[in-house]
Amino acid sequence: MSELSVDPAGAAGGQPTAPATVGPVRPPVYAGRQGLGLAAFAVALAVIVVLADSPYSQGLVGQWATLAIAGLGFYLAFGVGGQFSFCQAALVGLGAYSSAWLTQDHGLPFALGLLGAVAITAVVAAGLFALVKRCDAFYFAIATLAFGFLAVVVFREWSSFAGPGGERRSLPGISLGGDELSGRSSAAAVVVVLLLALGLTLLVERSPLNREAAAVRHLPLAASTFGIGVMRIRATMFVAGAAYSGAAGSLLAHRNRVLSPEAFDIELAIDIFLVLLFGGLGSAWGPVLGAAFVVWAPEQLRFIGRDRDLVFGGLLIAIMIFVPDGLVGLAGRVQGLVADRRRGRPAEPAVAGEA
């Protein structure tokens, strides 16, 4: 990216310095080669799936991809849309139960179950948003927290939708064209959905929608005077995030093949936060990295047993203090340092008389 050199002394009558060549000015987000990055990531994923040869590692890959999709949803709602919400876990649950209900009770194939889950979750989220849209940040957060609790109780009590006591068993697995996938191919299917979700999110990041959302996040009043529909953007991001969560829920239901309401309580909500925190709030890659950490760490650290909460709590505090941008932010900072070194010192304002 070329830079214009600034010449504060120019106006004062020194020799005007010749401006450097100026190409079209492109915002930073276009500078990243998203397409290449996505392709490289797809290759890496393929390698991972091929290497996962035990049910245990296949299970972990599937869990990681599912959690990453849910994390992307939270990223859209919070990182892009600016609405801190506690209800992502409940929306994942809603997606899971919807998909289970559609496939198990109504005999629909998995693909329709997935789409149905996405649709139902989006509609419910839209309804919730409509209810509390005029609330400010903290009230909105608590309202979504309340929704989260409500959802778990509803799952437990509404037997015709969620099964007796919210327990569902023997759910059909992920299937493609009538054949049920298992093991590696099931994990591969989830990974494909992750790629689609990530691609979609990257597209959003490159779009004008993202710029408008940034304005809405930081300066809503100013944004609205520019004609940006603040409520519209927030609603879109919230509902989009919910749709992702619904998809993640459907995948979860058909991978685990059992459902229990307690699986969608505040523990999962905290896990989804951690995904975004560890990975970083500023980019779609954040949830992908963060989910890897959240899925991998407890399994590796089984020996810490009882103290898992202690360690995670301590990590939360430490991260908030030192690395609030998460892993991606850290990577970004390192990348920035490296880039600075390579370019030499950034261009300084030219002083009159010196070329």
Add this chain to the structure above:
Amino acid sequence: MTANSRRLAAALLALGLVTTACSRGDDSDADDAPSTTVPAEVEASKDFELDEPVKLVAMISDPTNSSDGNAIADFNDGARMAIDEINEAGGLGGHDIELVTIDTPPVGDAVVNALNLAVAENPTAILGPVSSTATLAITERVAEEEIPLIHNSTDPALATDGEAGNEWVYASRPRNDEAASVAASFLTDELGAENVGLLSVNASFGQQGVAAAKEALGSAAGAERSFEYNATNLSEPIQAVADSDAVLDWGTPNTLAASVVTAAQQGLDVPYMGPGSIGFASFKTGVGDDSVLANVYGTVDCIPTDDERDYVAEWAGRFEAEFGYTPSYSAAELYDSVFLLRHVIEAAESADPAAIRDGLAGIEVATGMCAVTYRNDNGFLSQESTVGRYEDGEFVAVKRYGG
């Protein structure tokens, strides 16, 4: 304090917490137990050769391997004791039995992970899980992988012909509905109750229990209430059953303690009957006042510390000498599960999964510490319950059913 030094202090604190946590992690509490000086009374195994050692995987959490606050050591300690005693007497099939324990939470992705880890160990058989939800979640996979399973759930859905059961899955415990039936019959037959109030948690455990109890009570069934598993204020349900001459409460350990205390507060002084968790120490500490326990009964699987069979009392003494606490029925059942597996492996002279499966299916008479006689009835290996009550703060046996 400057901003930087504040940050440093916070960081040090966080670091300190992390290192404290990490440094306390250990992998086995068997190393900490005092060595037993009471001689083992276990007979050596039958003399035959197995190609590979028998490997048992316990999908059971205990305080050393799990972050689950509710995990207790009883189960795994019971299994360890059995395995240690068999190995000391010469092992099984010419090898020592191996034990691997895997932290298994009750719900979520982690159950699947635990199962995958268990399967990856190539076990001869799996012990546990302990929670019904985890057990229900894994029965299909267990059948696909063809691994025999002896679990600790009482859910009737796990019966061999039940919706979640199959020929590979066996319970070391009696069925929940049978236990509730026993509980109800005790109230009417032994205590002459004619109007039994029915309380329960609204989860399947409680609902199954109440349904079975109502059937057993017939016209003696009185007012009914149910509440959530984490309910804390039970004044209204207790008021609803205030006119009963006995109360049957099929709840969870937390609600049971709250229920008993609330009943005492409300002046409801009638016989109180609960399920197995009445016998647990956690129920007693949850109530906190022994005088309130005077009229409290529980229908448990067995009471090893108050059993008329001498060898059980001896066993309980050995357990306490080795692990430092008195064994509950859970410890006894895990101990028995290991011996049941030895029993069928010896009979078949093989550790082949299908042979073990058939052996478990065909168990007719096998003795144990908990049940007097183990017998396979539709996937449940025990059909015995003991009604006990609290006397001077001790839980003692009153009447044994079955066996």
Add this chain to the structure above:
Amino acid sequence: MSRFVLLTISGLADGAIYALIALGFVLIYKATGVINFAQGDLVTLGAYVALWAYQDLRLTLATSALVAVLALACTGAVLERVAAAPLRGRSVHVVVIATLGAALVIRSLVIRWKGTSPQRLPGFFGFRTVEVLGARIPMQNLLILGAAALALSLVALLLQGTSFGRQVRALATDRTTAQLMGISVDRLSMAAFALAAALAAVGAVLVAPTQQLTPTFGFGPMLFAFAAAIIGGFGRIGGVALAAVLLGVLQQWATGYIDPSYREIYPFVLMLGILAVRPKGLLPEQVGQRV
């Protein structure tokens, strides 16, 4: 009739506890702008400290309560230093997450210390009940009402009549100006956290005898207290306290007369309903917003 009386008094007692907890975090919010998600776990810690003092140190119940209050006051100050002070000036979500992290840490420490088996903290009146209009009311409930009313009045006096109170109100009204006027933000923050934690301990000691004491004991009441604070508009102490008490009563009535299975969600349904119509709560004041 007796059922109605039982439900109402239970509800008032519940509400009194919610009010004490809500008061704690509203106080912190006014003084520092931080929403303290660790408030519920402070309640839990308070109850366990009292239990320890009673069981292990063999102190009387009253002295144990005092020990709990003092210990929690110190804990509150430490919490402020670790989770709030280093993050001053950062965006809302950062501090919220830090307090959430602190909550997890406190809960874990409690589990390490006392395990997860339910315990019981005895109450002053044991299991004694008193008859009120035909209903058997545990005397502990009446104690809760009395003690909570006393605590609330004291805090109200504190905020109105003392220098500390004036400074807190100044900070709540206009932070920047207050700082320019020389109010020490550091000291005030620590004091606010300490006071809020002390209130949590008072609530804990009052309510623990009526329930099982487990490591998640304080979390539920905290959520209901949030709902109450939001309904009340998160501003005036009196408004929040009133909302809390009303919420407790309505919750008990609904549990008793409609359906006990949904006990946990009535407060939230009410809160969502009110927020849909009055997005700032019933008696609103400004909650942190960047424009």
